[in-house]
Amino acid sequence: MPVDREHVLTEAAALLARRATTLMDEIARAAGISRATLHRHFAGRDALIRALEEHGIERFARAIDAARLDEGDAAGGLRRLVREAEPVAGVLAFLFTENQLFENEPVNAGWAQLDARLTALFRRGQEEGTFRVDLSANWLTEAFYGLLGAGAWAVHEGRVARNDLDHSIAELLLGGIRRSMEK
Amino acid sequence: MPVDREHVLTEAAALLARRATTLMDEIARAAGISRATLHRHFAGRDALIRALEEHGIERFARAIDAARLDEGDAAGGLRRLVREAEPVAGVLAFLFTENQLFENEPVNAGWAQLDARLTALFRRGQEEGTFRVDLSANWLTEAFYGLLGAGAWAVHEGRVARNDLDHSIAELLLGGIRRSMEK
DNA sequence: CCCGAATGAGACGTTCACGTCTCATTCAAT
DNA sequence: ATTGAATGAGACGTGAACGTCTCATTCGGG
Numbered sequence: 001m002p003v004d005r006e007h008v009l010t011e012a013a014a015l016l017a018r019r020a021t022t023l024m025d026e027i028a029r030a031a032g033i034s035r036a037t038l039h040r041h042f043a044g045r046d047a048l049i050r051a052l053e054e055h056g057i058e059r060f061a062r063a064i065d066a067a068r069l070d071e072g073d074a075a076g077g078l079r080r081l082v083r084e085a086e087p088v089a090g091v092l093a094f095l096f097t098e099n100q101l102f103e104n105e106p107v108n109a110g111w112a113q114l115d116a117r118l119t120a121l122f123r124r125g126q127e128e129g130t131f132r133v134d135l136s137a138n139w140l141t142e143a144f145y146g147l148l149g150a151g152a153w154a155v156h157e158g159r160v161a162r163n164d165l166d167h168s169i170a171e172l173l174l175g176g177i178r179r180s181m182e183k
Numbered sequence: 184m185p186v187d188r189e190h191v192l193t194e195a196a197a198l199l200a201r202r203a204t205t206l207m208d209e210i211a212r213a214a215g216i217s218r219a220t221l222h223r224h225f226a227g228r229d230a231l232i233r234a235l236e237e238h239g240i241e242r243f244a245r246a247i248d249a250a251r252l253d254e255g256d257a258a259g260g261l262r263r264l265v266r267e268a269e270p271v272a273g274v275l276a277f278l279f280t281e282n283q284l285f286e287n288e289p290v291n292a293g294w295a296q297l298d299a300r301l302t303a304l305f306r307r308g309q310e311e312g313t314f315r316v317d318l319s320a321n322w323l324t325e326a327f328y329g330l331l332g333a334g335a336w337a338v339h340e341g342r343v344a345r346n347d348l349d350h351s352i353a354e355l356l357l358g359g360i361r362r363s364m365e366k
Numbered sequence: 367c368c369c370g371a372a373t374g375a376g377a378c379g380t381t382c383a384c385g386t387c388t389c390a391t392t393c394a395a396t
Numbered sequence: 397a398t399t400g401a402a403t404g405a406g407a408c409g410t411g412a413a414c415g416t417c418t419c420a421t422t423c424g425g426g
Contacts, residue, residue, distance in 0.1 A: 003402090003403090017280075018280070018281065019203070019281065020202070020203035020204055020281070021203055021204060023383070023384090024383075024384070024385090025383085033403080033404085034403065034404045034405070035384095035385095035404090035405095036386095036387095036403075036404065036405075036406090037402080037403055037404075039384090039385065039386080040402085040403085043385090044384075044385065045383095045384075045385090075360075075361060078360070097200075097201075097280045097332075098201070098202065098203070122360070125360070129362065130361060130362055131360050131361065131362060132354075132358070132360060132361070132362045132363075134350070134354065135351055135354060135355055135360065136343065136347075136351075138337070138342045138343065139334075139337060139342065139343045139347075139351050139355075140355075140360060142333045142334070142336065142337040142342060142343070143330055143333055143334075143351075143355055145333060146329040146330050146332060146333025146334075146336075147326055147329050147330065147333075149280075149329060150325045150326055150328060150329025150330075151322075151325070151326075151329075153325070153329075154321070154322060154325040159321045159322065159325060160319065160321065160322050160325070164319075164322075167317070168318055168319075168322050168326075171315075171317065171318060171359075172318055172322075172323075172326055172356075172359065173355075173359060173360055174359050174360050174361045175315070175358075175359040175361055176354075176355065176356060176357050176358040176359030176360075176361075177258075177261075177305070177308070177314050177315065177318065177323060177356055177357050177359075178258060178313060178314065178315070178357045178358055178359075179312065179313055179314055179315045180315075180363060186372090186373090206413070206414095207413080207414070207415090208413085216373080216374090217373065217374045217375070218374090218375095218414095219373075219374065219375075219376090219416095219417095220372080220373055220374075222414090222415065222416080223372085223373085226415090227414075227415065228413095228414075228415090367426100368425100368426085369424105369425090369426090370423105370424095370425090370426105371422105371423085371424085371425100372421105372422085372423075372424095373420105373421080373422070373423085374419105374420090374421075374422090375418105375419090375420085375421095376417100376418090376419095376420105377416105377417085377418080377419105378415105378416085378417080378418100379414105379415095379416085379417100380413105380414085380415085380416100381412105381413090381414080381415095382411100382412095382413095382414100383410105383411095383412095383413105384409105384410085384411085384412100385408105385409095385410085385411105386407105386408085386409085386410100387406100387407085387408080387409100388405105388406090388407080388408100389404105389405090389406095389407105390403105390404090390405085391402105391403080391404075391405095392401105392402085392403070392404090393400105393401085393402075393403085394399100394400095394401085394402095395398105395399090395400090395401100396397100396398085396399090
């Protein structure tokens with residue numbers, strides 16, 4: 001059967017996110033293929049990482065598109081974003097935690113653009129008066145990545161049900177831990 | 184001059200959190216010592232990682248103690264915890280993101296205990312009625328680590344001022360992004 | 367001032383994962 | 397059934413980082 005490139009990248013991201021030194025052999029086995037085949041599809045470890053970056057950035061960009069951040073109120077956009085980005089969370093977690101990889105790389109540009117779109121969403125919410133202004137849009141962007149990564153990991157470890165993930169992330173981000181009267 | 188063990192560990196954590204494959208030589212240089220001296224103080228790379236785990240767990244345990252999680256309401260405890268844990272955030276970020284290191288390790292026990300203390304705090308808040316119950320205490324614990332790590336990273340990258348970090352983390356966790364009427 | 371301890375610089379051998387290659391086997395399409 | 401492509405299993409050489417060691421130098425206490 002032909003190798004499912006998408007599947008390989010997903011498995012690789014899940015492993016690499018939590019142990020950047022994961023062996024090529026382990027990645028191959030996790031993806032259900034042999035090390036030889038892994039090398040046939042990705043020229044080497046570096047090429048695999050690059051593919052991971054490209055793949056993650058592209059999928060996340062599509063998720064942002066699908067979330068239609070400009071429509072409706074900012075909170076709704078954020079909820080849609082969480083839902084759309086959830087399948088990419090594992091890859092994003094890897095790129096986010098290990099993103100010193102980009103140093104002096106052109107890939108950086110693509111990443112910065114995605115950051116900018118997120119930041120714009122938060123800024124819009126602040127300007128519309130629905131998001132608090134004592135937390136900077138930059139920080140909210142970072143927090144988004146952090147929570148998404150933590151969520152992906154929690155699901156992977158079985159501490160959170162995958163079905164609850166969207167709700168757990170979006171609600172914590174929007175409403176916080178404290179019980180609120182206005183809901 | 185004598186080697187400042189604490190300083191070496193802090194620098195090592197900062198580098199390793201971003202790139203787990205950081206060379207021993209780079210760690211040594213970042214700490215301002217030679218590779219030879221680094222090896223004189225830590226038997227090897229593994230020993231350095233172990234020391235990092237031990238050090239991080241111990242410092243975080245002290246932070247939890249200092250936060251007096253049992254006193255007052257849960258929200259206050261969480262605020263104090265964020266403040267006390269902030270100096271350890273860099274080390275914790277490394278341990279949290281790279282914590283597949285513990286597999287089948289006794290160190291795991293120490294971690295589990297810290298986790299339990301955090302989870303207990305969130306559960307207490309839920310039982311007292313001040314924390315929402317639609318987000319599990321386990322998830323809140325994971326989210327705490329995620330946000331702390333993201334915060335440490337954001338400060339390191341200059342996207343958030345260190346002075347704002349406590350407030351940024353604690354307020355986002357407690358109140359969320361959405362502007363609330365009840366404050 | 368002297369002496370011991372600690373450090374820096376660098377050389378050296380070893381280890382281990384990587385990347386390449388070969389060969390047998392399986393799979394899919396015709 | 398046949399053929400070509402893709403895969404799995406495994407061997408092999410290479411390279412880079414590691415850990416150890418030596419020697420000169422510096423630092424700090426007596």
